[in-house]
Amino acid sequence: MEKLDNILVIAGSGQNVGKTTLACQILQNEKEKSPVAIKITPHFHKITKGLTEIQKGENWALFEEEDKTSGKDSSRYLQNGAVKSYLILAKDDGLQNAFSAIKKILPNKIPVLVESASLVKIIKPGLFLVVLPDEEFSQKAMERMLLKADLVVISDGKKFYPSPQKLIFKNTWQIK
Numbered sequence: 001m002e003k004l005d006n007i008l009v010i011a012g013s014g015q016n017v018g019k020t021t022l023a024c025q026i027l028q029n030e031k032e033k034s035p036v037a038i039k040i041t042p043h044f045h046k047i048t049k050g051l052t053e054i055q056k057g058e059n060w061a062l063f064e065e066e067d068k069t070s071g072k073d074s075s076r077y078l079q080n081g082a083v084k085s086y087l088i089l090a091k092d093d094g095l096q097n098a099f100s101a102i103k104k105i106l107p108n109k110i111p112v113l114v115e116s117a118s119l120v121k122i123i124k125p126g127l128f129l130v131v132l133p134d135e136e137f138s139q140k141a142m143e144r145m146l147l148k149a150d151l152v153v154i155s156d157g158k159k160f161y162p163s164p165q166k167l168i169f170k171n172t173w174q175i176k
Contacts, residue, residue: 005126005172006108011117012131013142018155019131020073023115024080025164031081033111033169038102039073040088040095040116048072051087055101060094062101063087073115082113096122111169120148126173131155151175 008026012019027035047053050067051074065074065085077085090098095118106112120128130142130149134156146152154161168174 001122001124003124004108004112006110006169007112007114007123007125008127008129008167008169008173009114009116009119009125010129010131011115011120011145013133016157017131017133018157018160019115020076021158022129022131022153022155022160022164023073023113024076025160026113026167027077027081029165029167030111030169034083035081035111035113035169036084036086036106037074037077037082038086038088038112038114038116039077040090040098040114040119042089042091042118044089050075054086054105057097057101058094060088060090060098060101062098063089077113090118092118092121095119099123109171111173117145120145127151127167127175129153129167131160133157 010019010023048070050070051063054062067075068078074085074087088098127150129151130145131153134154168176
C-alpha cells in the first residue's frame, strides 16, 4: 500500500457529523500552504455547473470544481482556502483508477485534504481522521475504520475535539 505523507484523509460515521466543516477549518488554517482538496463519493449525483470533467472511466469520473458559490462540499473547499478542489465519483471497483488519474495532476509537496471513507483501502495517508458524533453511533459499523484511524475527532457538527488547529502540514501532516 502506497504511503502518501502529504495527504490527510477525513472519514466519518455518516452524514452531518461535521466532516466537511472540519475539512474547511483545516483548509483555513493551512491556506498559506496552497492546499488542494478532494471529495470522493460513491454516489453518482447530478453534476453542477461549476464542475468541469477532467477524465472518466468505468465506474468513476473526475471533475474540477470551479464555482465557489454552488454550496457543494467541493465549492466550500474553495471558499475556505483550497487553491484547487476536485470531485471524484467512484464505485469501489473504480476508485484505484480514479485515484491514479488525479495523482498525475496533484503536486506532491503541498498539503492535500481528502474527504473519503474509501481511500484508505488503497493508500496509507500521512494522517487519517475519523469524525464521530458526540452522541451514540454504531461502533460495529465503524470498527474497521476506527482501527486504521490516526486520530478520532468528536464533533457536534460545528465544534471539534481535538481542535482543527492541532493538525498542521510541515512536509507531512502532523498532530501537534
